[in-house]
Amino acid sequence: MTEPIDLTLDVNGRSYQVRVEPRRTLADTLRDDCGLTGTHLGCEHGVCGACTVLADGLPVRSCLMFAVQCEGMELRTVEGLAEDGRLHPMQQAFWENHGLQCGFCTPGFLMLAVGYLEQHPDPDEEELRAVLSSNLCRCTGYQNILKAVRQAAADMRR
Amino acid sequence: MTYIGGSVHRIEDTALLRGEARFAADLSFPGQLHMRVVRSPVACGRLLGVDASGAASLPGVEAVWTSADVADVPPIDFRMTRTPGLEPYRQPILAEGMVRYVGEPAAVVMADDAYTAEDAAGLVFLDIEELDPVLDPVRGGGRAVEAAVLEKGYGDVEAAFEGAAEVVEMELAVGRHSGVPMETRGALARYDPMTAAIEMFGAAKVPHYNRSAIASMLGIPAARVVLREGCVGGGFGIRGELYPEDVLVCLAAWRLGRPVRWVEDRREHLMAANHSRDQVHRIRAAVDPDGWVRGVEDEFWLDQGAYVRTHAVTVADLTASLVPGPYVWPAYRVRGRVRLTNKTPCGTYRAPGRYEGSFVRERLMDVIARRLGLDPAEVRRRNLIPAGDMPYDRGVDALGSSVVYDSGDYEALLDRVLEYLDYEQLSDGLAERRAAGESVGIGFGYFIEKSGLGPFDGVRVTVDEAGQAVIVTGVSSVGQGVETALAQICADHLGVPLEAVRVRCGQTDDLPYGMGSFASRVTVMTGSAVLIAARRVREKALDAAAPVLEAAVGDLTVEAGRVFVKGSPDGPGVTLAELARRLRPGAGPAAGDGEDDREPGLTAEGWFEAAHMTYPYGLHTAVAAVDRDTGEVRVERFVVAYDIGRAVNPGLVDGQIVGGAAQGIGGALLEEFVYDEAGQPLAVGFMDYLMPTLHEMPPVEVLLSEDAPSPLNPLGVKGAGEGGITAAGAAVANAVADALGRPEGITRLPIRPDLVRRLADG
Secondary structure, eight states: OOSOEEEEEEETTEEEEEEEOTTOBHHHIIIIISOOTTSOOSOSSSSSOTTEEEETTEEEETTSSBGGGOTTOEEEOGGGTSBTTBOOHHHHHHHHTTOOSSOSSHHHHHHHHHHHHHHOSSOOHHHHHHHHTTSOOSSSOSHHHHHHHHHHHHHHHO | OOSTTSOOOOTTHHHHHHTOOOBGGGOOOTTOEEEEEEEOSSSSEEEEEEEOHHHHTSTTEEEEEOGGGGTTSOOOOOSSOOOTTOGGGOOOSSOOSEEOSTTOEEEEEEESSHHHHHHHHTTOEEEEEEOOOOOOSSSSTTOSOEEEEEEEEESOHHHHHTTOSEEEEEEEEEEEEOOOOSSOOEEEEEEETTTTEEEEEOOOSOHHHHHHHHHHHHTSOGGGEEEEOOBOSOOTTTTTSOOHHHHHHHHHHHHHSSOEEEEOOHHHHHHHSOBEEEEEEEEEEEEOTTSOEEEEEEEEEEEEESSOOTTTTHHHHHHHHHTTTTBOOSOEEEEEEEEEOSSOOBOOOSSTTHHHHHHHHHHHHHHHHHHHTOOHHHHHHHHBOOGGGOSEEEEEEETTEEEEEOOOOHHHHHHHHHHHHTHHHHHHHHHHHHHTTOOEEEEEEEEEOOBOOOSEEEEEEEEOTTSOEEEEESSOOSSSSHHHHHHHHHHHHHTOOGGGEEEEESBTTTOSOOOOSOTTOIIIIIHHHHHHHHHHHHHHHHHHHHHHHTSOGGGEEEETTEEEETTOTTSOEEEHHHHHHHTSTTOSTTOOSSOOOSOOSEEEEEEEEOSSOBOOEEEEEEEEEEOTTTOOEEEEEEEEEEEOSOOSOHHHHHHHHHHHHHHHHHHHHTOOOOBOTTSOBSOOSTTTSOOOOGGGOOOEEEEEEOSSOOTTSTTOOOOOSSTTTTTHHHHHHHHHHHHHTOTTTOOEESOOHHHHHHHHTO
16 A cells, blocks of 8 residues: 555646655645645644645645545645636735735635635625634734635625 | 835735745755654653664665764854853753653654655654653752743832732742744755855744854854745744754755755644743732832742753843833842753743733732722822833843833823723623623733844845845844835835835845844834935935936935936936946946946945834733633633834734734633643644634734834834733733632633633632
8 A cells, every 4th residue: 555656636727647655645745746835734633724725616634635535636726716817806805904924824724715605605704703713823813814704705706 | 205104015925825935845956855853752861872773774764863973063052141051951953862851853864755754763763761850840849950040120129028018929820832833844955065055945033143053063154054034934933043953954965965854743843842931920019008019029930941942041031121011110129040841942932021921910910909909900000100201211131231111101001091991881891791690801911012122133225227126134034024014114215116125034145144033123123224225225316316317416306216306206307227227337427447436236235223122012901701610711802002103014013913912812721831740742733732713812902002102213113023912811811810700810821711610619
């Protein structure tokens, strides 16, 4: 089971041929084998959520998945949010509301919020607070993240 | 003047939002090795030997080092607050003969791949004869080594206690917390044989100091070490101090001739990077019946952990100096004992010494009020230093210079908060809820912060031939918005649009000198240097423009990157870009042979020096509800009033305050590095070191005040980075004590549910 395996991963609509050990996490594979270092590792035990990506539309902790589990899935990372050079409404809202400071947790929050809002476009306040409590930020105190996601939810519904 | 004072959006955000920013772990070089540290699994023991044979024989392993391989490298020296006698307690980069805390580096493995390096590290056998650890610095049975004792004070303490109507005495403690930034530590070093220089990426906070320290430890000139800062995932005091791993990475890249990369995991971070806080205070106050504090005596113990790291006794020094805070307290004496235990070594964490000292002082003031049957806000008011006494010489020193509060109207801020809260009505409302059976309370925490630590900082501002202004500075950016704040100052004082300003931080080969990002100093020190440099560039531009526009220098102005005659923006003008071209070498009016005595380019340096710090001040107010059955504390409201003299960017200041408040509330209710009786750390993951999520956070209300500009710098600013956290623990503790109707019940942070339940049960 330690022999490397050849895989094709579909990330942000592009296909990546990688050769990885079965134990290699999705996060390490995205970062080191696909060169997509926007996905960050904050704890590697599934608590902080900095490594959140979308797998078939659902937010997942990429540190808790193995790359070999993801063949055939449609993966999305922070690098895939902006289109034609234009920031995604979620990115724009984070910028306008000062929803980031050091920016390390930001990709995880962006993917968490985008993934949730795509499935639940009109969440109430309590729901939004519960969802955003999945991830950790050490800089902002969350207030501006909440504000940004609220604004983006409205923008994404338009 | 258009940008300073405005909440402009940050200029550094785009790459961060797109996932294109490069943090230390995002960098790679071809042929790089991965370093993995083998750490002590026990708190205390004799290191009899290291068997690396299993690890060394694993395919892909390049080298395994123990202390014998780095015996020529001295231990890590002190960056600040050096006091005599501390040298024996410095940490070696790999444990020698003894291991002294769980997580101490004892060996390193270098391998082709990070997974292989970790596999190999697991095969290194440390032969350790375990010894009983010392874990209690106060009651350690006399075994805790006392590394330093600090004594400070002023006034006649004996006389204050003689004839005092009331003496209030308490033992108060703050647990072990740390900054815990979301990015763990990491570094990547490579050696360039052409220049014989070592280059290390992943620097932060104090790159220039660390460059010189690494060079000195490796026995080479400072010019042969270059430190580079990329994006940094949070500072908070812990990040960027010189750690054993930084030196090992540089040494390995040099010796092995291959790039060496090290990225720690979270478990390592929580057991090996600096811890902080962890103080026990025994404090007593002599009080008059009207609540006037005649004098205070404090003795405290700081659990330093196993070694004295780069900060030496900084935290104890700041604690001792700033316990009196905003109050007159005519007599004060303090003794701080820095003691060693078998735990992770301590350094600074946002508001070092002030979070602890504010908790102690503000709990004491509350208990004084309750004992005398007075209102806590009123007792505070009676003891505040009057505005008319500013500047106020505190009578003690901190970090080697005398503490002189530069400006402030403490009572006005208290009044503003009470009015904002509608204090009487709020108190009545809480009383009604209590009468209806709820456990709710209110707590204050008044505090003095310190900021703008010198002695200097400098920048170079250059406008290039495309009209772009670049600020080059020796300070670093750890994610707090340095680039934007400096760009705002530059844009205003140079006369260019904000979009035309770029900032380059943290590269030691850009400028020969730099101090760094700590002690809420960047806006004060570097901001002032930017103002000076921008004005010089502006003067240079006006001088160069005068002959072009055939006008006197005094009649010209710069706006939006263009020089023109004042009052005639639509008249003839010349752009800064054009002036930069005219200031090229060889482009002077008297171009010819030989030496050109003009300094070419539209560029200037600005240096700012400060012998004294500036002292912002603020008041935290918490309203908390307690669940008497579960012991859960719910902070319902959290109000931070903070006077920082002048806000360059109120939006960023607000962000600093709210983020600080979250950490302060975490420290008050959730966060603690707990050890078991064998010295094993129990909080080595985020399941056990609990940081607040959005769920635990109340809405934070920020009252930004600009009543008292600092007279010590040309901008009038005071640092804003720490005041969000400073008295947060104090305010929450006072609110919980009030909610439980047990004014003296809360004596320790964090306030755990089991304690709340015990107090609730009476």
